[in-house]
Amino acid sequence: MHSKYSRACSKDSDLEHLTWWARRKGVTLMGTGDFTHPAWFERLRENLVPAEPGLFRLRDEMDRDISRTLPDSVAARKVRFMLSVEISTIYSKGGRSRKIHHLVYMPDFASAEAFNGKLGQIGDLSSDGRPIVGMDSRDLLEATLSSGDGAYLVPAHVWTPWFGVFGSKSGFDTLEECYGDLTDHIFALETGLSSDPAMNWRVSGLDGYRLVSYSDAHSPPIVGRETTVFDTDLDYFGILEALRTGTGHAGTIEFFPEEGKYHVDGHRKCGVRMDPQETEKRGGICPMCGRKLTVGVLSRVEDLADRPAGRRPDGAAGFRNLVPLPEIVGEILRVGPKSKKVRGEVDRLTTAMGPELAILEEVPVEDIAVHSPRLAEAVGRLRRGEVTKEPGYDGEFGVIRVLEPDEPKPANAGDPPMHELKPANVDDPPTLF
Structure with missing residues (x-):
């Protein structure tokens, strides 16, 4: 997560809107x-109060104000925060410049x-919500561990x-090269948008680590x-124990990794996208401009893999690939996922059926069909993995389609006529409070 104090983040990234x-999700x-x-x-200190061990909730008056703006189907849901x-x-290490992102968690203020x-x-913490420090990753881990009982670090994406x-x-190439003598204190890895657990399972050296996925919102x-x-x-410490041991770590909900910005290799300026085999054949060089390609996640996994695709380690938690509900609704309405039409339709659906994740994962397709036959068809396909993928590369998000662009819309689908749908200004954040 990020707040409004991080660069390139929404001014609405405050506790009220996040809650x-x-x-809703x-x-x-x-x-x-x-x-x-x-x-x-x-x-955080002013507006969060202690809840369960190591966790926090909004002050009562703030929470009541938020609940009043939500439909009954989601208003009462419990929301907690961890620091x-x-x-x-x-x-610099090993003769190379290193730029590594880490997630750090603390049990108390x-x-x-x-x-x-x-x-x-070491650095100016007021310059950015995600601070940059000239510090070896191993030393950052040491600083984390020495700050409090239960503090821990997870390598990010x-x-x-x-x-x-x-x-x-x-x-x-290995965690030991990065974290040295403190590597044993790493027990979880964040997969990032451009990989999923199945890709990580190809590297046997990662078998002992819990794989987690987060929004990076x-x-x-x-x-x-x-x-x-x-x-x-x-409970903060219950979650920590689950990450350490695997007991209670039930798995992840993931993007299709092809939707991530760095799934395959490529050069965005030239519009060149390649799979690992083509990159190797061309020596990692863009055929259009002769410069080096940005080598993506799939190629990097291939470099370090010692297993074929499809092998699942014993005891590994499962996962599910999903497409966010606004993206599916945007496909149905043929407008952008951030448009006002999509927001209105998702509001209608969540009011009727509950949170977005429940609609994607749990609500029976026949119940979805009562509210939108077209959405029911799309969710059914999503749950079966019947999607079309255009992988992302060199900072360009990929595209996952549940419906084909030229697919005819069924009669009586329950959706607004296409001539009524006009794209809104997708950059306008919702006004909630």
Whole structure:
């Protein structure tokens, strides 16, 4: 998660909007994001109160105001926060520049304050909600562990080229190269949008790690685009134990990895996209301009893999690939997923059937059909994995389609006539409060 104090993040990324969207999506527990930023840290202290062990909730009066703006189907859902931050470390090691992103979690404000004090001696924490520090990843891990009992670190989006621990541009081939003598304190890895667990299972050296997925939300409406599912008590330390041991770690809900911005190799300026075999054949060079391609996640997994695709390690938690509900509704209405028409339709659907994630995963297709036959057809296809994929590359998101662009719309589908649908200004954030 990120707050409004992070660069390139929505001004609505505050506790009120994040809570509103968590309820609408069906998310129970979120990171606060950005707790190293002084202004955000103070807002967290002012507006969060202790709930279950290591977790926090909004002050009662704020929570009541939010609930009044939501339909009954989602208004009463419990939402909790845990203190989290993403840290960017930039340093030189092994003769190369390293740029690695990490997720850091703290069980209480005293531990977070101790951690902030250590990082504040190295970098300017007020410049960005996701601070950049000139610090070895191993030393960041040490600073995390020494800040409080239960503090832990998870390498973020581990395969992405520029900032992943295994990334092609500045990463390592093993966790030991990155974290050295403290590697045993790493027990979970974040897959990122461009990979899913099945891709990670190809590397036997990762078998002992729990695989998690998170939204990396830069605006509240994309809360829950990727999530991790736990079968534990709602308790910071229960979740920590699940990540350490695997017991209670129930799996993840993922993008189709092809939708991620770095799934395959390519050069965006030239519109060149390649699979790993073609990249290898061309020596990693763009055929249009002669420059180096950005080597994506799929190629990097191939480099380190020692198993064929399709092998699942014993005891590995499962996962499910989904497409966010606004994207599906946008396909049906043939407008952008951020348009006002889509927002209105998703409002109608969640009022009738509950949170977005429940509609995608749990609500019977026949019940969805009562409210939108076209959506019922799309969700059925999604659950069967019947999608069309155009993989992302070099910073360009991929496209996942559940419906074909030229597919005729069935009669009496229950959706508004196409001539009534006009794209809205997709950059306008919703006004909630």
